[in-house]
Amino acid sequence: MVPTLEEAINASGLRDGMRISFHHHLRLGDRVVGQVLEVLQKLGLRGLTLCASSLMGEACEAVYRAVKAGVVVKLETTGLKPPLTEAVLRGEVPEPVVFRTHGGRARAIEAGEIPIDVAFIAASGADREGNLNGTSGINPFGSMGYAIADAQFAGFVIAITDWMAEETLAYRSIEGSLVDVLVQVPTIGDCEMVAGGSLRSSQNPMEMVIARQTLAVMQAAGVLAEGMNYQAGSGGISLLVTNLLEDYMQREGLVGGFASGGITGPLVRMARAGLFHTLWDVQSFDREAALSLAVNPFHREMSASLYANPLHPACIAHQLDVMVLSATEVDLDFNVNSITGTDGRILGALGGGPDTAYGAGLTIVVLPSFRGRIPMVNQRVNLLCTPGAEVDVVVTERGVAVNPCRPEVREALREAGIEVLSIEALMQRIHHLTGTPTLPQATGRVVAVVEDRAGGILSTMRAPG
Structure with a gap:
């Protein structure tokens, strides 16, 4: 366990041009992406590929700032929201966004097609052995299913939590043997916002x-x-x-x-x-x-x-x-x-x-x-x-x-x-x-590609002409 994100990142060996990853289990309530990207910018890192299971809420604002600062030049995700959406269509992200399905992302990680150099994994609960879950603590968000492949296959895993258990976690989503460094921060986000976004109770x-x-x-x-x-x-x-x-x-x-x-x-x-x-x-x-x-x-x-x-x-x-x-x-x-x-x-x-x-x-x-x-x-x-x-x-x-x-x-x-x-x-x-x-007749440069489950190009998105 290290006291700060900066020390964890320094220990990881992260360098310019590498690939980092995040999960989106906190959905609209995620505060981890923003904290990490702020430190990466402070450390002067540039040209990174950001591979996320999806991007929502404040995380999209943080990623947009990182793109403008040159910290991030490529996005791999299943979805994104404003202001990133507009930035993509304006061609502000230097390299085309890659949209992958949830299954396609897991397949690509496990096949070594998208090697993750450093995975940043938010957990609502952790223990001194590095075991993680999303069901304990002050911000429980539940399953950590989208982070499991990252934990298993990333070159270096940084776990980030705002609650440490005194005893070994009874319920574990990710075993401590997969975690290289653990950092406790004041907050990982707001679990009350997990149910936001596309999740809505309709009265229509x-x-x-x-x-x-x-x-x-x-x-x-x-x-x-x-x-x-x-x-x-x-x-x-x-x-x-x-x-x-x-x-x-x-x-x-x-x-x-x-x-x-x-x-x-x-x-x-x-x-x-x-x-x-x-x-x-x-x-x-x-x-x-x-x-x-x-x-x-x-x-x-x-x-x-x-x-x-x-x-x-x-x-x-x-x-x-x-x-x-x-x-x-x-x-x-x-x-x-x-x-x-x-x-x-x-x-x-x-x-x-x-x-x-x-x-x-x-x-x-x-x-x-x-x-x-x-x-x-x-x-x-x-x-x-x-x-x-x-x-x-x-x-x-x-x-x-x-x-x-x-x-x-x-x-x-x-x-x-x-x-x-x-x-x-x-x-x-x-x-x-x-x-x-x-x-619409979009005739500008290709700003995104949609992959099929096997990793082939299914379709392309162009910027307006």
């Missing part, structure tokens, strides 16, 4: 219509069966689907196998009530889930690799029966964009969507038909994030479309009385209200 009637239709699609398609494995994204519609699913499972006496991904309080309550046997948690989305992880036997922490690495033999994403996925837009080939809007602005993230879409038996994309009179079903997506071959059903408040590759799903829905449109008819129905959008 339109989103409830989509959620109810999604549950009807799941029922008609036959995936709501004993032992089903389920995951939903973090958007408001997806969270509503989970709430409706809870009522349905209680009413029907249905018991699922597992729920996975980002775990919420409602999922904890469902498992406690016996509606799921297991919760596989790569990221805890609220305080109830964070505190549950260390005490409930049904609540299991998993690494990003176990969650979604395409090469992992027990990949949880590949065992899903149904995935409810959010998107920013969909096109006539069922391709999904989850990063930018139709207007080219960066709005969302890649996340684990492509990983779970590939693995799930039924992938349902849920989205409003338009936002601010900008349609979300269009001839082509602005940025390809999830190939249409891995999407089965699109649900909006103005209709349902089924991928022609799944005729059996289409027939099951029609037999259940659900109107099924072609994706072209759904687009025309929406454009009749909004008009046909003028798609």
